[in-house]
Amino acid sequence: MTPTTTPRQPALPEAAPEEAARSRRLGRMIRDEMASHGGRLPFDRYMELALYAPGLGYYTGGSRKFGEAGDFVTAPELSPLFGQCLARQCAEVLERLGGGDVLEFGAGSGALVVDMLLELERLRRLPGRYLILELSAELQRRQRQRLAERAPQMLERVVWLEGLPEGFRGVVIGNELLDAMPVHRFRIDGDEVCEVFARPDGDRFVFVSGEAVSPGLEAAVTGLRAEGHAAAEGYTSEINLRLTPWFEALAAALQAGVVLLIDYGHPRAAYYHPERAMGTLMCHYRHRVHADPGILVGLQDITAHVDFSAVAAAGAVAGFSLMGYAPQAHFLLASGLDEVMMRSDPADPAAHLAVTQGVKRLTLPAEMGERFKVIALGKGVEGPLMGFRLRDLRDRL
Numbered sequence: 547m548t549p550t551t552t553p554r555q556p557a558l559p560e561a562a563p564e565e566a567a568r569s570r571r572l573g574r575m576i577r578d579e580m581a582s583h584g585g586r587l588p589f590d591r592y593m594e595l596a597l598y599a600p601g602l603g604y605y606t607g608g609s610r611k612f613g614e615a616g617d618f619v620t621a622p623e624l625s626p627l628f629g630q631c632l633a634r635q636c637a638e639v640l641e642r643l644g645g646g647d648v649l650e651f652g653a654g655s656g657a658l659v660v661d662m663l664l665e666l667e668r669l670r671r672l673p674g675r676y677l678i679l680e681l682s683a684e685l686q687r688r689q690r691q692r693l694a695e696r697a698p699q700m701l702e703r704v705v706w707l708e709g710l711p712e713g714f715r716g717v718v719i720g721n722e723l724l725d726a727m728p729v730h731r732f733r734i735d736g737d738e739v740c741e742v743f744a745r746p747d748g749d750r751f752v753f754v755s756g757e758a759v760s761p762g763l764e765a766a767v768t769g770l771r772a773e774g775h776a777a778a779e780g781y782t783s784e785i786n787l788r789l790t791p792w793f794e795a796l797a798a799a800l801q802a803g804v805v806l807l808i809d810y811g812h813p814r815a816a817y818y819h820p821e822r823a824m825g826t827l828m829c830h831y832r833h834r835v836h837a838d839p840g841i842l843v844g845l846q847d848i849t850a851h852v853d854f855s856a857v858a859a860a861g862a863v864a865g866f867s868l869m870g871y872a873p874q875a876h877f878l879l880a881s882g883l884d885e886v887m888m889r890s891d892p893a894d895p896a897a898h899l900a901v902t903q904g905v906k907r908l909t910l911p912a913e914m915g916e917r918f919k920v921i922a923l924g925k926g927v928e929g930p931l932m933g934f935r936l937r938d939l940r941d942r943l
Contacts, residue, residue, distance in 0.1 A: 558842070559832050565845055572602040572844040577746050585745055588760050589753065590787070592744035594728040596843050598681065604844055605652070605726070606682050619833075620722055621808070621874075621914060622657035625904025629661025631881040632806070635933045636662065636717045637671035639804045642927060646716030646803060649677040651723045656689035658721060663700045673716060676704045710799040718796065718805040724857065725809050725849040727792070729784040730760055731825065732767050734776055739767040742782070744840070751840035755782075762787055775818035783818060783825035784850040789857060793864035793923075802926030804869065805861075806933075810917045811852030813942045818853075826851035854921055855943045866923035870934030871943060875915030878908060880936040 561569065576595050580587050587595075597604045621628040640646050653659050659676060666672045680686050686706050693701050731742035733755040741758040744751045758764040766785055770776050776783060796805065811817065817826070829836050831846035839848045858868050872880075883905070890901040909915040922931055 586743040589731040590728040633662040633665035656692035789860035797864040814855035861923040869922040874918035875909035876937040877920040
């Protein structure tokens with residue numbers, strides 16, 4: 547076993563006593579599973595437990611995650627303009643299909659469902675149902691509460707699911723979904739592809755590399771290296787081996803429609819650039835960003851950037867066609883951002899300032915405009931999509 551580089555523990559705010567106790571319970575559960583697997587776990591399993599262990603993981607526990615009081619801010623919390631523009635793209639697809647539903651994966655605070663439904667109502671293109679696949683009972687409660695406060699007339703149209711629906715027709719939305727999908731980590735040791743494992747070390751977890759044991763990992767990384775990526779000694783990064791099974795399950799559930807995925811990431815050549823030799827893994831805790839996933843287990847978000855070339859390839863294997871790929875700024879502008887902005891009344895300075903500030907954070911390159919991308923994959927839907935009229939970078943994937 548070779549130790550990987552362990553980041554110095556950052557100076558972070560202290561967890562509340564009840565949160566610290568929950569983290570310790572999750573840590574004990576992870577240690578028990580490690581003990582039954584030789585004292586270690588592949589990184590993807592560690593990440594899965596840290597994020598999704600029932601009742602204890604980051605996304606399944608009860609702590610606040612989104613907004614200024616949480617750990618990070620997503621686009622729907624920044625401005626309703628994001629959901630309003632996304633709704634306009636959904637309206638185009640629903641019209642082309644002759645109706646249908648919307649399915650959102652992980653609706654977070656509920657901001658996006660409210661903004662989209664209100665905009666679709668204004669456009670007279672409401673879906674038959676707005677389905678939410680949400681694992682957290684606590685987040686479901688918050689989503690219902692937000693709907694009841696801001697769009698009570700829409701409550702009867704929203705349905706919470708525990709699994710994929712059958713025979714779905716419509717639009718699938720995944721905003722910052724893929725970055726929270728568990729990934730494998732690997733390290734290049736000479737000519738060998740090594741796997742990164744988590745193991746306990748006192749009250750925290752550390753990460754070591756050893757012989758790859760996860761099915762498909764060595765072959766997948768060898769394929770990357772054959773393309774000229776991940777070549778240097780010690781190169782460490784991530785790879786998402788769950789993309790193809792996820793798309794295959796989605797394809798089985800989807801009769802016809804468009805999948806819109808919004809996330810931060812890169813095409814493969816940029817993702818595995820030689821200068822990105824330690825990968826893209828990041829952790830978020832109370833608006834602090836750091837690179838140590840071995841602490842605050844269950845209390846901090848653990849994410850990896852998205853390899854959009856891998857997303858397109860996995861979608862193709864599952865039978866989806868690639869319908870567009872663009873920076874978020876261009877997608878929002880092409881989806882009518884200027885028209886939505888015109889509703890803002892300059893005579894209300896505070897509200898107008900909030901709108902303009904939201905536009906800046908959603909579209910400026912230094913904010914979300916270039917870092918976040920939108921990719922569209924379709925099944926049984928023909929023709930171009932409005933969100934990619936201004937810029938379509940499919941050729942870069």
